[in-house]
Amino acid sequence: MPMQKATQVVLASRPATPKASLDNFRVEEIPMPVAGPGEVLLRVDYLSLDPYMRGRMNDRKSYAKPADIDQPMPGESVATVLESNASELAKGDVVLVQSGWRSHLAADAAGLTKLELNGVQESAYLGVLGMPGFTAYSGLAAIGKPKTGETLVVGAASGPVGSLVGQLAKQAGARSVGIAGGPKKCAYLLDTLGFDAAIDHKAPDFARQLEAACSDGIDVYFENVGGAVWNAVVPLLNQYARVPVCGLMAQTSGNASAPDLSEDHVAALMRAVLTRSLLIRGYINYEFTGQYHEQFLKEVGALLRDGKIKHLEDITDGLENAPQAFLDMIDGRNFGKVLVRVAKR
Known part of the structure; x- marks a missing residue:
């Protein structure tokens, strides 16, 4: 009988340009891991692909250490x-684990989170009830704080973070304006998620359309993008506007126009910060885990089960296809939360 094998995807090389390529990854077969004392052997069912992973491919100082060459790419899974x-833990239990891009692994049981699914699809714990969902929830709760009658704008609005941001703002009584790429994504924001307006950032008159949709200005801008979108938003920010800075996909992908960092532009931005009393704060979701996580699971879980929150998943089958799915996500070709179905139940 042949020995069982596991599969992993490792970082083969660091990208030489802002745009990564398939050459930066390598798919490997390895011996099946063996669980030691206090450990469990896990089969990865769904792997989450997220924009932060692109930053981990670079060898530079950040909020998390770089991925190691010839080691599995970092990532969270349901297993x-x-x-x-x-x-x-017992055989058959379902857990959250920082698995990396692997099909199987042995892990210390004490460091795992057992999931009580309660009728929720397990993959949701990597998206709307997982890290992206908590990123949206905590950024709004701690920084954005949308109020009844205010206008909230969110970039990358059809993605797992932006889509929940807009829906939670609606729950709070605010007006939600989403920015997305292409008519299909904009239609999804309006027809399925109930946004009040949706603007295509690819439109040649994008800035004018955004201004028309925000005739009373912007009170909360949830920043996922940067680049040209940020440049269009800044003139529309109201007095005391709040800006949670969650991501900068325009700079990450290498495909979108960069923000204007000239001395005159930065000076104008700082004048706006001062004269309009703007609050601009970057954050990483784990800063708020102790403060908001239990509340997040309770509130968003209930809204999800009641059908008041909707979410979309973009699923690729096969771990070997994870690199291409990841590159497609960075280029904005995904539609919804990007997952790899590693094993079928």
Whole structure:
């Protein structure tokens, strides 16, 4: 009988340009891991692909250490326990794990989160009820704080973070304006998610359309993009506007126009910060885990089960296809939360 093998995707090289390529990844077969004392053997069911991973491919200082060459790319998964040498978990339990891009792994049971699915699809715990969802929730709760009658604008609005931001703002009584790429995504924001307006950032008159949709200005701008979108937003920010800075996809992808960092432009931005009393704060979601996480799961979980929050998943089958799915996401070719279905139940 042939020995069982596992699969992993490693970082083969660091990107030489802002735009990564398939050459930066390598798919490998390895011996099946063995669970030691206190450990469990896990089969990865769904792997989450997220924009932050592009930054981890670079060897530079950031909020998290770079991915190591010839080691699996970092990533979170939903996985099933195949074998258990720990009292905390039994065969068949479903857990959240920082697995990296792997099909199987042995992990310390004490460091895993057992999921009580309660009728929710397990993949949701990587999206709307996972890190992207909590990123949206915590950024709004701690920084954005939308109020009844205010206008909130969010970039990358059809993605897992932006789509929840807009829906939560609506729940708070605010007006939601989403920015997305292309008519299909804009229609989804309006027809399925209930946004009040949707603007295509690819439109030649994008800035004018945004201004028309925000005739009373912008009170909360949830920043996922940067670049030309940021440049169009700044003149529309109202007195005391709040800007949670969650991501800068325009700079990450290498495909979108960069923001104007000239001395005159920066000076104008700082004048706006001062004269309009703007609050601009970058954050990483884990800063707020202790403060908001239990509340997030309770509130958003209830809204999801009641059908008041909707979400969309963009699923690719096969771990070997993760690199291409990741590059497509960075280029904005995905539609919804990007997942790789590594194993079928």
